[in-house]
Amino acid sequence: MTTTTQAATAERPISSVAARVERPQPPSALSASLTLGWRSVLKIRRIPEQLFDVTFQPVIFIVMFVYLFGGAVSGSTTQYLQFVLPGILVQTVVMASLYTGISLNTDIGKGIFDRFRSLPIWRPSALVGALLADSIRYVVAAVVCLGVGMAMGFRPDGTVLDVFAAVVLVLVFAFSLSWIFAFLGLVMRSAGAVQGVSMLAMFPLTFASNVFVDPSTMPGWLRAWVDVNPVSHLVTAVRGLMAGSPDAGDISWSLIGCAVLIAVFAPLTVRAYRRRS
Amino acid sequence: MTALAIEAHGLVKTFGENRAVDGVDLAVGAGTVYGVLGPNGAGKTTTVRMLTTLLRPDGGSARVLGHDVVDDADQVRRLIGLTGQYASVDEDLTGTENLVLQSRLVGLSRTRSRQRAAELLESFDLTDAANRPVKHFSGGMRRRIDLAASIVVTPDVLFLDEPTTGLDPRSRGQVWDIVRDLVAGGTTVLLTTQYLDEADQLADRIAVIDRGTVIAEGTSADLKASVGRSSLHLRLADEAQSDLAERLVAQTLDTTPHRTPEAGVITAPVADPDVVADLMIRLRAEGVRIDEIGVQRPSLDEVFLTLTGHAADDDTERTAA
Ligand SMILES: Nc1ncnc2c1ncn2[C@@H]1O[C@H](COP(=O)(O)OP(=O)(O)OP(=O)(O)O)[C@@H](O)[C@H]1O
Ligand SMILES: [Mg+2]
Numbered sequence: 181m182t183t184t185t186q187a188a189t190a191e192r193p194i195s196s197v198a199a200r201v202e203r204p205q206p207p208s209a210l211s212a213s214l215t216l217g218w219r220s221v222l223k224i225r226r227i228p229e230q231l232f233d234v235t236f237q238p239v240i241f242i243v244m245f246v247y248l249f250g251g252a253v254s255g256s257t258t259q260y261l262q263f264v265l266p267g268i269l270v271q272t273v274v275m276a277s278l279y280t281g282i283s284l285n286t287d288i289g290k291g292i293f294d295r296f297r298s299l300p301i302w303r304p305s306a307l308v309g310a311l312l313a314d315s316i317r318y319v320v321a322a323v324v325c326l327g328v329g330m331a332m333g334f335r336p337d338g339t340v341l342d343v344f345a346a347v348v349l350v351l352v353f354a355f356s357l358s359w360i361f362a363f364l365g366l367v368m369r370s371a372g373a374v375q376g377v378s379m380l381a382m383f384p385l386t387f388a389s390n391v392f393v394d395p396s397t398m399p400g401w402l403r404a405w406v407d408v409n410p411v412s413h414l415v416t417a418v419r420g421l422m423a424g425s426p427d428a429g430d431i432s433w434s435l436i437g438c439a440v441l442i443a444v445f446a447p448l449t450v451r452a453y454r455r456r457s
Numbered sequence: 458m459t460a461l462a463i464e465a466h467g468l469v470k471t472f473g474e475n476r477a478v479d480g481v482d483l484a485v486g487a488g489t490v491y492g493v494l495g496p497n498g499a500g501k502t503t504t505v506r507m508l509t510t511l512l513r514p515d516g517g518s519a520r521v522l523g524h525d526v527v528d529d530a531d532q533v534r535r536l537i538g539l540t541g542q543y544a545s546v547d548e549d550l551t552g553t554e555n556l557v558l559q560s561r562l563v564g565l566s567r568t569r570s571r572q573r574a575a576e577l578l579e580s581f582d583l584t585d586a587a588n589r590p591v592k593h594f595s596g597g598m599r600r601r602i603d604l605a606a607s608i609v610v611t612p613d614v615l616f617l618d619e620p621t622t623g624l625d626p627r628s629r630g631q632v633w634d635i636v637r638d639l640v641a642g643g644t645t646v647l648l649t650t651q652y653l654d655e656a657d658q659l660a661d662r663i664a665v666i667d668r669g670t671v672i673a674e675g676t677s678a679d680l681k682a683s684v685g686r687s688s689l690h691l692r693l694a695d696e697a698q699s700d701l702a703e704r705l706v707a708q709t710l711d712t713t714p715h716r717t718p719e720a721g722v723i724t725a726p727v728a729d730p731d732v733v734a735d736l737m738i739r740l741r742a743e744g745v746r747i748d749e750i751g752v753q754r755p756s757l758d759e760v761f762l763t764l765t766g767h768a769a770d771d772d773t774e775r776t777a778a
Contacts, residue, residue, distance in 0.1 A: 200642055201573065203535065203610040204564040215561040219547065219554075226549045226590060291545035295606065298509050299562050300534040 209302035216296070216309025221316060233279065234321035238272040242328050245392065253393060258333050265329040266418040267391035270350055270411060272321045274386055277354040278378045280314050281361030285371045288456060304450045311358050318354045322347045338424035346421035349434060353414050356438035359445035366452040385411050410437035462487040462522055462614050462645035463508060469516030470503050477503045479669035480517065485647055485662075487522075490640055492660030493649040494760075500669040501649035502542050505618050508647070509539045521614055538612030540603050542619045542649075548592040552583050552602050555591060559606045570609075577605040582631070597628030604635060615639060617648040621655060633659055653680075653760055665764060672764050683763060687752050689714075689725045689733060694746035696721030702745050709736040715763070726763065727752055 207215065224230050245264055250257035287293065287310070296306045326334075326343070336343050361378055368374045388405055389395075395406045406412050410433070417430035463485035470478040478500040485491040495501050506512040508519055510530040518525060524532040539545070546555045553574050560570035578584050581601040586594060591602060600620060607615060617636070621629040636646055636659055650656055656663045657677045665673040665680065673680060689710065693702055699721060706714040706725050710732055714725035727733060730752045740747060 200611045201609070203612075206535065207562065207564045212562060215558065219550065219558055222554055223547070223549045290548075291541045291543040292547050294506075294511055294541045295539065295545040295559075296562070297511050298534055298537065298539045300531055301562055 206300040209305060212301040212305035213308040213312065216306050217312040218309075220310050220313030224313070224316065230279075230283075231317065231320060234272065234276050234317050235324050237275075238268060238321060238325045239328050241268050241272065242325065242332070246332065249392070261329065261332055261334050263394075263419075264392060265325065265334045266346070266422050267389075267415050269322060269325040269329075269347075270353075270415050270418055271386045271391050272325055273318045273350050273354045274357060274411060275382060276317050276321050277314065277358040278361050278375075278382060279317070280311060280358040281363075281365030281374045281378055282371050284310055284362055284365035285368065285374050288366070303454060307362060307449065307453050311355060311362060314358055315351060315355055318351050319347075322350060336422040336424070338422050338426075342421045342424055342426065345426075346418045349417060349421070349431065350414065352438055353410075353434060356441040359442060359449050363445050363449040363452055366449060366456055385409065390415050410434065413437065460487040461485060461520075462489075463491070463519070463647060465504075465508065465517065465519040467517035468504065468507055468514050468519055470500075470507060470512060471515050476669050478507070478514075481666065481669070481671055483519075483664060483671070485645060487645050488640065488643055489661040490636065490646045490648065490659050492656030492663040493647065493666060494651070494653065494656045494663055495649070495666040496651060498668075499666045501666065502618055503669075504666070505539075505541075505616050505647070505649060509537055509616050510534060536613040538607035538610075538615040540607045540615075540617045540620060542622075544591070544599050544603055546591050546599070546603050546606055549590055551588050551590055552578055552594075553587045555602060555606055556609060560609045563610050565609065573609055577609065581605045581635075597624050597631075600624060600628065600632060601635075604632065608639065611639075611642060612644060614645045614647070617646065619649055619651065622651060629655070657681075665760065667764075673760075680760060683760075687727050687730055687754055689723075689727045689736075690749070690751045690753055691723045691725075691747065692719075692749040693721040693723070694748040698745050699723065701743060702740065705739050705743060705745065706736060709739055721748070 206212075242261075242265065245268065246257050246261050250260035250264075254260035254263060284307070293306065297303070326347075338346070360381070361374070364377055365371075365374050368377065384405070388402065389409045389412045390406060391411070395403050395412075398406060413430045413433040414437070417427060417434050420427040420430060461484055463483055465481055465483040468478055468481040468483075469476065481500070481504055483491070483493075483504075493501050493504065503512065507514045508521065508526060510526050510533050513527060518527070520526065521533045522536050524536070526533050547558070550558065553571075556574035556577055557570045560573050561567070565573060575584075575587075578587050581604070583598060583601060583605070586598055591599060594602065604617070604620065607617075620636075621632050624632065633655075636648070640646055646659075648655075648659065660677065662674070662676055663680055664671045673683065689706070691702065691706065693699060699716065703714050703716070703723055706712075706723060710725055710727060712726050712728070714723050716722070717724055733750075733752055737747075737750065
């Protein structure tokens, strides 16, 4: 054993291990969150398959819905595209926010979270960092949807600024919604369970809305839900912005929805995160 | 042993019915290496997690450099470094990225972080792997990057949970050297291990824990004295002769022999290896047939047999190697 030890010493330059490096002031909450967000971005870069649901999936949805239902619903595929694209944009980004919970659930069991928790940083920064990095996925989803839509003939009547505002509104909504899934990701035992429950919530939110069809032909009880569904308000707001006729009412409703989601779920999520150790 | 770097009084942690840590007391002098020795499931990791503020104790209290691990957790986190039992680096990131991430999180500037990462990779012999994702690292490389990540800034107290389990002798030697360097620089180290040998090489004092309690504490010399300087290992050709052989061993060596879980194997502490020659003569005279006999340094198994009266692994999944 002694010989091995000596051999190892001889090969290793010991200099910098023993030299004392003083600990600086711990980073601010923002800086720690951004650093941890950077970690998630690096992970996306390393495993680009994570982007499937925000790249191929919306393409398939747009192509399928437009050519499958376009003629039947609106009489022509071009007209339906004009109607459905903002809806699919919202649906894709909202669906993408579900992934937050699943990835958090898998990530948090790993040893690296122990290390984060043993550091003198603002506790929720790992959480906030992950949510911020997910915004990048939402941007990718939005760009893909708009790109494919435009290629197929979608033409927004609004200005570039209107379209931009519409995309930002969707991103803000997805960020707010991702707190719910982050919460589920923290309180549920397995990633599979998170996926199951989230999906269950996802269907009434996205399909029972005005994403795909005008709700005027729906039965009363369903319309009642569609009318209060925050996703419907968001879709109407986005349609308005893209058509160049923004509706202040729907935009405000969407933003209020965001504020409520964050006000309720951010504290719950942070509490669940603190407990989970 | 003037100032205490770590003190724990009656630490308790229960998981449901299971008292994983059941009243652990520890006193670790500043600037020393303290070994916590125990088999699988003894409660080592749980103890470390409480001392590093990751788990809240259900009873008792602990202080690190005078700061309470519950009430003053943030202050404790500013003083410690931790290398967990399971890889606590990001598998998907490269060596450099992991160290830069860690450096940024302790508050080093961007430039300084990159510099420090390069420095550490060099010292830990990982420069070639700097740009490879950690998931492609070998076990030894993972352990080293993990250790490097906990010393991006020099911790006052460093916790290492089984830093060398699963490493080959060369990598183990490297980890030992790193620990010695850190201690020379003034860091206090608490390390857990399943190997007596490791505690022996590194630790100034050792606590042996089993089923959540400290069953022995002292210097490595103290511990070894309790099991004899060396130990006899006797395997009988015919296990039916076990009782006779046990009696002869007891009389000749003047100690209490132990039967291991393996049939026909007897171990016993030996104060003076010379007496073993007498034992062999007596065994022959009484017609006891020997399959194998040896005098070895005491192993963790024997420390356990002696201290607890049960084998280290008789109620756990894996043998403590
Ligand atoms: N999160 C947990 N939930 C339930 N039981 C746990 C948990 N963590 C540990 N235990 C139990 O507590 C006991 C002590 O476990 P611990 O991990 O502290 O042992 P250890 O000494 O580190 O063992 P090893 O050498 O295998 O790492 C075991 O019986 C284990 O099953
Ligand atoms: Mg352990």
